[in-house]
Amino acid sequence: MSAVAALWSTSIGKKAVMAVTGIALVGFVILHMAGNLKIYLGPEHFDAYARGLRALGEPILVHGQALWSMRLILLAAVVLHVVAAVQLTQASWAARPVAYTEKEAVAADYAARTMRWGGVIVLLFIVYHLLHFTVGVVGYAPGQFQEASVYRNVVNGFRVWYVSAFYVVAQAALGLHLYHGVWSMFQTLGMNARGNGFYRGLAVVAAVLVVVGNVSIPLAVLGGLVN
Amino acid sequence: MTRTLRVFRWSPGEAERTRDYRVEAVADTTVLDALVDVQRTQDATLAFRYACRVGMCGSCAVVVNGRERWACRTRLGDLGAGAVSVRPLYHFPLLRDLVVDLAPHAERLRRTLGAFAPRVDAAPHAHVGGDSRARARIDEAIECIGCAMCVSACTLVAANARFPGPAALNRALTLQLDSRDGARAARWGVLLGDDALARCHGQGNCTEVCPMGLAPTASIIRLRRLGLSRLLGGSG
Numbered sequence: 001m002s003a004v005a006a007l008w009s010t011s012i013g014k015k016a017v018m019a020v021t022g023i024a025l026v027g028f029v030i031l032h033m034a035g036n037l038k039i040y041l042g043p044e045h046f047d048a049y050a051r052g053l054r055a056l057g058e059p060i061l062v063h064g065q066a067l068w069s070m071r072l073i074l075l076a077a078v079v080l081h082v083v084a085a086v087q088l089t090q091a092s093w094a095a096r097p098v099a100y101t102e103k104e105a106v107a108a109d110y111a112a113r114t115m116r117w118g119g120v121i122v123l124l125f126i127v128y129h130l131l132h133f134t135v136g137v138v139g140y141a142p143g144q145f146q147e148a149s150v151y152r153n154v155v156n157g158f159r160v161w162y163v164s165a166f167y168v169v170a171q172a173a174l175g176l177h178l179y180h181g182v183w184s185m186f187q188t189l190g191m192n193a194r195g196n197g198f199y200r201g202l203a204v205v206a207a208v209l210v211v212v213g214n215v216s217i218p219l220a221v222l223g224g225l226v227n
Numbered sequence: 228m229t230r231t232l233r234v235f236r237w238s239p240g241e242a243e244r245t246r247d248y249r250v251e252a253v254a255d256t257t258v259l260d261a262l263v264d265v266q267r268t269q270d271a272t273l274a275f276r277y278a279c280r281v282g283m284c285g286s287c288a289v290v291v292n293g294r295e296r297w298a299c300r301t302r303l304g305d306l307g308a309g310a311v312s313v314r315p316l317y318h319f320p321l322l323r324d325l326v327v328d329l330a331p332h333a334e335r336l337r338r339t340l341g342a343f344a345p346r347v348d349a350a351p352h353a354h355v356g357g358d359s360r361a362r363a364r365i366d367e368a369i370e371c372i373g374c375a376m377c378v379s380a381c382t383l384v385a386a387n388a389r390f391p392g393p394a395a396l397n398r399a400l401t402l403q404l405d406s407r408d409g410a411r412a413a414r415w416g417v418l419l420g421d422d423a424l425a426r427c428h429g430q431g432n433c434t435e436v437c438p439m440g441l442a443p444t445a446s447i448i449r450l451r452r453l454g455l456s457r458l459l460g461g462s463g
Contacts, residue, residue: 003458003460006459007458010419010421011421011425012419012425012451012454012455012458013455013458014425088425091421095386095389095422112428184429187451188451189452189455190449190450190452190453190455191452196431
């Protein structure tokens with residue numbers, strides 16, 4: 001059996017796959033948030049940044065090649081992460097087919113207890129987010145979405161208060177997922193055998209950075225700071 | 228000073244209940260001293276287990292004020308004011324009062340091949356120096372006294388009957404790192420199965436309560452690293 005097949009055939013291996021894909025996804029989310037903050041520099045900078053992502057690696061790569069390569073890698077990471085999560089959840093439920101009549105969480109905090117359903121919310125958010133800001137088929141009046149005007153799309157998108165509210169709620173779910181996930185993935189990979197403090201701190205920093213950075217944008221649009 | 232001991236009582240055929248006993252305590256009076264006093268002077272039917280009385284064997288492990296402790300090393304004076312609750316360890320079948328059946332503990336150790344099985348080509352006598360690398364790698368995990376407090380504190384043990392629990396996994400680490408052991412491949416089969424290493428949530432309750440100051444959580448994490456390395460074709 002190849003190493004990859006051996007890894008996938010065990011629960012601990014699937015958890016390692018979740019951890020490694022999790023690291024890739026957390027890295028992306030942090031970079032994505034940092035890029036989003038360019039909106040505060042104004043429409044020219046933000047739209048140039050968006051165009052720059054498509055032109056990344058030119059002339060060695062063709063236009064859009066780097067971006068699409070990244071998208072395919074992220075898609076693969078999401079698929080592996082979700083499939084492993086579903087299979088591990090099924091195994092976990094099978095291990096205790098009869099639920100507790102009474103269950104009181106002692107050491108598991110809210111973030112830990114909501115990883116699975118929180119993950120589902122994050123996944124649904126990603127689908128909406130892509131249809132909203134990447135494809136432009138939801139959340140806009142007909143003809144309002146202009147692919148080349150990314151700044152304008154963000155402002156128009158977030159001016160709809162309930163769309164902004166949904167983004168804020170989704171970011172809270174993402175923050176909880178990151179808080180437990182970042183700590184958990186290092187433990188899965190056997191990297192925090194000596195003390196939890198550093199990895200707990202890392203998890204808090206990652207979650208707070210991403211949530212505060214991302215949530216600031218719809219709030220800035222609704223507050224008129226970005227218009 | 229008079230203290231109140233609120234003790235869990237149960238015998239087969241009876242309903243579970245707690246009973247309060249008033250005991251005279253001085254500065255060094257331990258929970259075990261108080262239990263012995265109750266048994267000798269107030270209620271000879273009270274059942275509890277102890278042996279060494281000096282914090283070596285771990286057989287007096289009980290849950291005091293909601294936390295696993297050895298009764299012989301827990302001073303009443305360190306438990307604050309108010310009644311002191313004493314109940315048996317969690318996650319074990321109850322025999323009577325504070326006495327639980329530790330057979331499931333032995334069974335979990337058996338399931339994870341917790342006994343040393345010498346390799347066929349192992350030397351009959353091996354000298355492992357106290358300062359050797361082989362010894363240093365297991366030094367932190369080798370001092371387990373088998374008191375089962377960690378099993379009582381582990382919530383996963385209750386969630387999954389097949390989960391070996393912290394003590395058995397801690398023991399497994401010491402054997403997987405023992406070059407003289409001949410059962411490592413078979414043991415990996417158990418450890419990398421669905422109900423062992425993958426199940427630990429890393430909550431650290433076991434490490435919190437270990438009276439020897441061991442860290443079974445860290446042992447489990449180390450085993451995961453070794454196991455993943457083995458799955459990826461490395462040694463282990």
